Amino acid sequence: MAASSSRLMQFWNHPAGPKTIHFWAPTFKWGITLANVADFWRPADRISYPQQTAVTATGLIWSRFSTQITPVNYNLLTVNAFMAVTGIYQLSRKLRLDYGEQLGLSPKIPAPKAVK
Structure with a gap:
């Protein structure tokens, strides 16, 4: 005990605990x-x-920043890494739709199945 x-x-x-903004800002950023x-x-x-480029860029920039500050803020690192990954995935979907045919790719990436 x-x-x-x-x-x-x-x-x-x-x-970076729950008494500080360094905890709550990344926690609420999970909503995005x-x-x-x-x-x-x-x-x-x-x-x-523009939206997905901003999401990706902010994810990459703040992921790097979160490893350079003292103490390292793992909550900030994790949320921004996920933000970058989701932004990259969304950009890849859009690029494939707009330019996939020119590259010989199927223009559609199948949407994930909804969880029931």
Whole structure:
């Protein structure tokens, strides 16, 4: 019991713990990432190049930044890595729709199956 209490106190008092903006900002940023995942089921012609470029760029830039600060903020790193990956996937869907035929690719990437 004492070990778990001690770990909880370490987490609570950590410089990037729940008493700081360094915890809550990345936690709420997961909402953007989850919204991008929800857009996997939208038609590729509804994907916006500027939006997905911004999502990808911010994910890549802030992932790098989160490894350079002290203490390393793993919550910030994880959310931005996922943001970059989802942005890259969405851009690949849009590029394949718009330019896939010229490259000899099928223009559609099948949408993921909905979980029931």
